[in-house]
Amino acid sequence: MAPPPPQPSPAAEIMGSCLAGRTRLLNRAITGLYDESLRAVGVTAAQLTTLSFVHELGPIAPGEIARTLMIEKSTLSRNLGRMERHGWISIAQGEAGHTQVIAITRRGRALIARALPRWERAQARARELLGEGGADAVIEAFNSVRARGAYR
């Protein structure tokens, strides 16, 4: 009789198909690309994302930003603090107590303008790295997650 077929070990299964590992590597690679391009203007990929969001949809409350970008409120709180210290945004008290209103500043707008060509270069390199259809694939997966709302 033939020996029983070897079943793949759990570790092999994880290494060979884990979506979290793949998503994480993707994130390291892509974000690294943008961070490298943007370093010369002193902004990170995450900061530019938030700043553009505030530029387009602001003035806006932190909670609203957190929900839309699916970032933990505490994470955003500290990220906004850094951006305020840089002078890119203003944090004002909202009408209702204990709420805030985030707005982009003149310096924030200037930063976006300065960052744009470098962002474009990174975006082009990212498309290259993701390959034929890879960029669309990321967009598709992103849209699906956004459509299904929160992940919990």
Next chain:
Amino acid sequence: MAPPPPQPSPAAEIMGSCLAGRTRLLNRAITGLYDESLRAVGVTAAQLTTLSFVHELGPIAPGEIARTLMIEKSTLSRNLGRMERHGWISIAQGEAGHTQVIAITRRGRALIARALPRWERAQARARELLGEGGADAVIEAFNSVRARGAYR
């Protein structure tokens, strides 16, 4: 005469198409899913990825792990330190001086076994969240990045 067509602002362009922002949100959502499932066994998604890698390809040098997983060596150094403190891996001196050999321990193997059902549940939830074709899309993008090797 018709007014000149309004050109989209740089911020709108970034908000509407930035691959880094999308990749980052994807990573937050997917990794969060696994971290939540795995919390009960005291391991993170990143740790389980590394541990499975060491299980399959170890004993292996840190540098080799870092290159393959595209993680900065200093990042990996500290992550391995935590995993060693948990007793999941051993860190031995290599034959050539100033090199190391990472191996999985009995406790590391036990951890993988304990984590497997939870990993499977997270993997299923991730497929759901990524939607029809979304999981394949992530895999495709991942493969493209891996094929093109380093991102710099």
Next chain:
DNA sequence: CTCCACGAGTTGTAGCTACAACAATTAGGG
């Protein structure tokens, strides 16, 4: 044989991320 360039790994510093616990405030129910 000496020196130095390279590769390997660590440490200082800093940003992004999340969970738990907390304070502040508002809105609703009794």
Next chain:
DNA sequence: CCCTAATTGTTGTAGCTACAACTCGTGGAG
């Protein structure tokens, strides 16, 4: 009117991530 529940934002703690600068060791050019 008061008290509680929900919402909003902060702080403590901790893990993941990267860059810069460093140490340690090896191997090759002179």
